[in-house]
Amino acid sequence: MGLLCQRITSQPLSSKKRLTGLWVQRQKLFAIITLLLLTLISSCSSTSRMAGPLTAFSSATGEAAVATKAGIETLQNVDLEKSAHDASKKTELSERLFSPFLSIGDVHQRLLVLDALSMYATKMKQLAGIDKTEEIKKNFDDLGASLDSISKSIQNVPGVEHKLPDGVFEALAKIGQELVNLHVANIRDKAISAGLKKTDPLITQTCALIASEFSGPHGIFYDQLQTSYRTLQSSINETFKSSKDYQARSKASNDYGLLLKKKELGLALFDSIANSYLKIGKAHNAILLQAKENIKSDDALNNLTAQIEYTKFIYSQLVK
Amino acid sequence: MSNARDPYLVLSDVADELWDLYQSSLNENQKASEQAKSMHDKLENGYLEPIRRSKVKENTEKYETISAGLKTRTDFIDEQIKRIGKIVESTQKISEYAKIFDQVSAAAAKFLAMI
Numbered sequence: 001m002g003l004l005c006q007r008i009t010s011q012p013l014s015s016k017k018r019l020t021g022l023w024v025q026r027q028k029l030f031a032i033i034t035l036l037l038l039t040l041i042s043s044c045s046s047t048s049r050m051a052g053p054l055t056a057f058s059s060a061t062g063e064a065a066v067a068t069k070a071g072i073e074t075l076q077n078v079d080l081e082k083s084a085h086d087a088s089k090k091t092e093l094s095e096r097l098f099s100p101f102l103s104i105g106d107v108h109q110r111l112l113v114l115d116a117l118s119m120y121a122t123k124m125k126q127l128a129g130i131d132k133t134e135e136i137k138k139n140f141d142d143l144g145a146s147l148d149s150i151s152k153s154i155q156n157v158p159g160v161e162h163k164l165p166d167g168v169f170e171a172l173a174k175i176g177q178e179l180v181n182l183h184v185a186n187i188r189d190k191a192i193s194a195g196l197k198k199t200d201p202l203i204t205q206t207c208a209l210i211a212s213e214f215s216g217p218h219g220i221f222y223d224q225l226q227t228s229y230r231t232l233q234s235s236i237n238e239t240f241k242s243s244k245d246y247q248a249r250s251k252a253s254n255d256y257g258l259l260l261k262k263k264e265l266g267l268a269l270f271d272s273i274a275n276s277y278l279k280i281g282k283a284h285n286a287i288l289l290q291a292k293e294n295i296k297s298d299d300a301l302n303n304l305t306a307q308i309e310y311t312k313f314i315y316s317q318l319v320k
Numbered sequence: 321m322s323n324a325r326d327p328y329l330v331l332s333d334v335a336d337e338l339w340d341l342y343q344s345s346l347n348e349n350q351k352a353s354e355q356a357k358s359m360h361d362k363l364e365n366g367y368l369e370p371i372r373r374s375k376v377k378e379n380t381e382k383y384e385t386i387s388a389g390l391k392t393r394t395d396f397i398d399e400q401i402k403r404i405g406k407i408v409e410s411t412q413k414i415s416e417y418a419k420i421f422d423q424v425s426a427a428a429a430k431f432l433a434m435i
Binding site: 123126127135146147150188191195198213 | 328329332333336339357360364368369372373375376377379380382383384386387389390391393394396397398400401403404407408411412414415418419421422425426428429432433
């Protein structure tokens with residue numbers, strides 16, 4: 001600050017006039033450059049163009065996870081009923097008769113994957129939705145105000161005759177703000193593309209694996225659920241056959257009808273879960289394509305949303 | 321290239337057909353119905369369910385690897401979110417430093433005006 005004061009005050013009078021002209025010219029040039037820079041960089045939007053697709057993807061993944069967990073729970077419950085029926089035919093009960101189709105470890109690993117998939121989708125949504133423009137604006141407004149105040153302090157020093165052009169710091173802060181916004185948007189968009197590209201093969205593999213277990217026929221979960229229901233059907237049929245009075249037969253008949261409905265809905269839920277995951281995989285591919293080549297992912301996302309809605313509908317019918 | 325289908329799928333189709341036969345012959349042909357049911361149950365309990373249980377274990381191992389992979393990728397995204405957060409934090413710090421410098425320069429200007 002001292003040096004600056006010294007330089008300005010030590011100029012001879014003729015030089016001071018030239019300096020004033022130079023200031024005016026610089027001010028004009030500065031205004032033009034500012035305008036150009038702001039025009040160039042103001043195209044940067046606050047949130048990523050991928051925010052919409054990634055929000056839809058995250059929401060679908062979360063809802064699919066809820067339905068899948070419910071599907072696993074249904075399988076465990078029906079499997080336990082099947083074991084109880086099978087055991088009732090034996091002379092003695094043993095632990096082996098109640099060996100579950102899915103061990104705690106099997107369930108745990110599947111739940112971890114569902115959570116990891118949801119977490120990935122949530123983080124991608126969070127990244128795409130990053131909007132720090134307000135925060136950055138506030139910081140640069142404060143910076144501009146402080147610099148302006150520093151400038152006024154310098155001008156108040158006795159002997160300092162040349163005033164700095166008005167609005168210099170405000171414009172500088174605006175440029176700084178826009179450049180930081182651009183930098184943030186650049187990091188965010190590159191990270192979205194890299195994240196999508198890196199994860200896409202794994203998402204495809206994960207979705208295909210989950211779908212292979214739930215799809216009907218003959219996904220291993222689908223088939224196991226079907227077998228368990230068939231066993232329960234046989235069990236009710238045996239009760240029906242052995243019942244002599246009308247009331248007992250009527251109850252067995254009613255139970256059989258309800259079981260068939262549950263079986264239909266349970267199997268439909270499993271197949272719908274499988275289709276949901278196949279569509280999650282396709283939607284991720286489409287979002288990657290949108291990030292790389294700007295090809296809209298709307299169709300894939302609409303198909304996914306429709307499938308998720310169908311899954312939710314079946315689930316709501318099943319838990320009625 | 322072999323056109324052979326997965327034995328599990330072939331046997332599952334057979335089990336489905338046996339179940340359908342059992343259902344369709346109930347109330348009509350008791351003997352055929354019981355035979356179909358018995359064969360279905362043997363196929364299910366003796367072959368298909370053990371195959372399914374073994375596939376569940378195989379897949380569980382695959383899920384373990386997938387979870388780790390997804391976590392690595394999520395960590396990468398998280399790092400980028402934090403990186404952006406740090407940039408914004410830096411602008412805040414610069415603004416705070418400028419405020420301090422402003423106070424110092426105001427004091428210095430007052431001092432210079434006094435002498």
